[in-house]
Amino acid sequence: MSGPSLWQAAAHQAVHEAQETEVAQGLAWLAAFNRRQDPAAARVAAALVETWNQRVLAHLTAEEDDLYPWLRQARPQVRGLLDQLAAEHAALTRAVAAARAALEEKGPDAVAAVLEPALDLLRRHARREESLLASPAAAVPVRPVRAHS
Ligand SMILES: [Fe+2]
Numbered sequence: 653m654s655g656p657s658l659w660q661a662a663a664h665q666a667v668h669e670a671q672e673t674e675v676a677q678g679l680a681w682l683a684a685f686n687r688r689q690d691p692a693a694a695r696v697a698a699a700l701v702e703t704w705n706q707r708v709l710a711h712l713t714a715e716e717d718d719l720y721p722w723l724r725q726a727r728p729q730v731r732g733l734l735d736q737l738a739a740e741h742a743a744l745t746r747a748v749a750a751a752r753a754a755l756e757e758k759g760p761d762a763v764a765a766v767l768e769p770a771l772d773l774l775r776r777h778a779r780r781e782e783s784l785l786a787s788p789a790a791a792v793p794v795r796p797v798r799a800h801s
């Protein structure tokens with residue numbers, strides 16, 4: 653996801669909430685399938701890893717391609733916080749890779765064991781990022797317009 657939503661605190665928050673709801677729902681389904689040792693649990697786990705990839709990691713990539721570099725340049729006072737947020741992106745990316753490996757090597761229980769704490773981190777990260785975007789220090793009054801040349 654890119655475009656104006658990333659730059660507007662309220663719209664960005666709505667994107668986070670939609671992501672969190674989707675992955676939390678997927679984790680709840682996976683837990684239910686795992687509890688009854690349903691053979692379809694592996695398919696549910698695979699779908700959940702793909703949801704993280706397409707919804708969460710794509711969002712982090714869009715932020716690092718566009719929002720974070722601009723903030724880093726325009727708001728030097730928040731660089732420390734941006735470093736922390738970028739480190740959290742890296743940790744979330746590692747978690748999805750670990751979930752993918754767990755799916756291939758260990759099974760759907762192991763996927764849940766990786767992605768449950770990852771959802772906690774995602775939530776903490778999102779709240780931190782939303783606080784930054786809502787703070788005057790990071791105010792982004794107008795999305796910069798890129799020259800097309
Ligand atoms: Fe982020």
Ligand SMILES: [Fe+2]
Nearest residue numbers: 664711715781
């Ligand atoms: Fe975000």
